[in-house]
Amino acid sequence: MTFKKFSKRAIVTSLFLGVVLASTVALASWLATGTGKGYAKATSALPLTTSAATLGSSSLYPGGSADVYITVNNPNPYPVTVTDVAGNGAIVTTDNNATCDGATGVTFTSQSGLTFAVAANSSASTTFAGAAHMSNASDDACQGETFSIPVSITGHSG
Amino acid sequence: MRRMRTGVTASLLIAVLAIGVMTFALAAPGSSAKRAHTRPTAKGAITNLWPGAVKKMTVTVKNPYPKAIVVKKIAAKVATGTGSFGTCAASVLRIKVWKGKVTIKPRKTKRLLVVVTMAASAPNSCQGTRFPLTYTVKAVPKK
Numbered sequence: 001m002t003f004k005k006f007s008k009r010a011i012v013t014s015l016f017l018g019v020v021l022a023s024t025v026a027l028a029s030w031l032a033t034g035t036g037k038g039y040a041k042a043t044s045a046l047p048l049t050t051s052a053a054t055l056g057s058s059s060l061y062p063g064g065s066a067d068v069y070i071t072v073n074n075p076n077p078y079p080v081t082v083t084d085v086a087g088n089g090a091i092v093t094t095d096n097n098a099t100c101d102g103a104t105g106v107t108f109t110s111q112s113g114l115t116f117a118v119a120a121n122s123s124a125s126t127t128f129a130g131a132a133h134m135s136n137a138s139d140d141a142c143q144g145e146t147f148s149i150p151v152s153i154t155g156h157s158g
Numbered sequence: 159m160r161r162m163r164t165g166v167t168a169s170l171l172i173a174v175l176a177i178g179v180m181t182f183a184l185a186a187p188g189s190s191a192k193r194a195h196t197r198p199t200a201k202g203a204i205t206n207l208w209p210g211a212v213k214k215m216t217v218t219v220k221n222p223y224p225k226a227i228v229v230k231k232i233a234a235k236v237a238t239g240t241g242s243f244g245t246c247a248a249s250v251l252r253i254k255v256w257k258g259k260v261t262i263k264p265r266k267t268k269r270l271l272v273v274v275t276m277a278a279s280a281p282n283s284c285q286g287t288r289f290p291l292t293y294t295v296k297a298v299p300k301k
């Protein structure tokens with residue numbers, strides 16, 4: 001009778017120990033998890049640059065308009081879409097003709113709502129039809145002159 | 159007699175537990191002094207991200223063990239970015255979970271590529287932002 005009791009205990013104990021052993025062995029097949037640190041950094045946009053000019057001095061005359069040819073340089077590693085081109089300062093002659101610069105009578109019509117795409121790290125050109133105007137206030141010294149039209153450009157990535 | 163049986167049972171229990179611990183200790187590589195803290199590590203960074211950018215980031219995984227491991231998964235958690243414009247939500251950055259089977263020799267490193275995407279909708283304020291990343295590496299011993 002005593003022997004029978006001991007056998008039951010032994011069986012229960014063995015089962016328990018078996019489970020313990022099995023779970024311990026299961027842990028032995030380890031899964032190595034590790035961690036680490038790093039970072040991701042967004043770039044900062046570089047400013048777009050441009051050169052703007054009328055198609056030719058002969059195109060402008062008092063009371064007339066001319067097309068404006070513009071080249072946008074995108075130094076960023078991603079494409080941009082130019083949405084606005086606005087006048088940004090006095091329009092003067094490229095050869096600094098002081099008499100003409102005193103009264104060029106030339107104005108630039110700002111452009112908005114554009115979808116002018118410039119690829120990454122490249123340049124692109126476009127023409128704004130009739131965007132330059134010369135008024136009757138233009139000095140006689142402006143005949144044959146070429147004008148520089150400073151502009152500011154607004155765009156976004158993509 | 160009862161005391162003796164209890165003693166025998168306790169001894170058996172201790173012995174089996176000891177065997178189990180020893181088995182685990184033998185299976186887990188590395189010296190006992192370092193084992194508790196030594197794990198595979200990952201590090202990697204990427205710069206020049208912009209809205210819509212999809213780039214491959216090099217993540218270097220180090221195997222600190224004296225036996226080869228097989229890397230099966232690398233995940234990265236992105237935290238809120240900070241920069242000169244303020245903060246930028248972590249959600250603008252997506253880092254694809256890397257899954258595969260790459261063996262790293264004992265105490266060696268291996269470089270793996272993880273795809274990083276910045277959302278095209280990332281706001282202007284995210285310019286120049288730095289996002290802290292935390293990697294999780296899962297690996298198993300090479301059989």
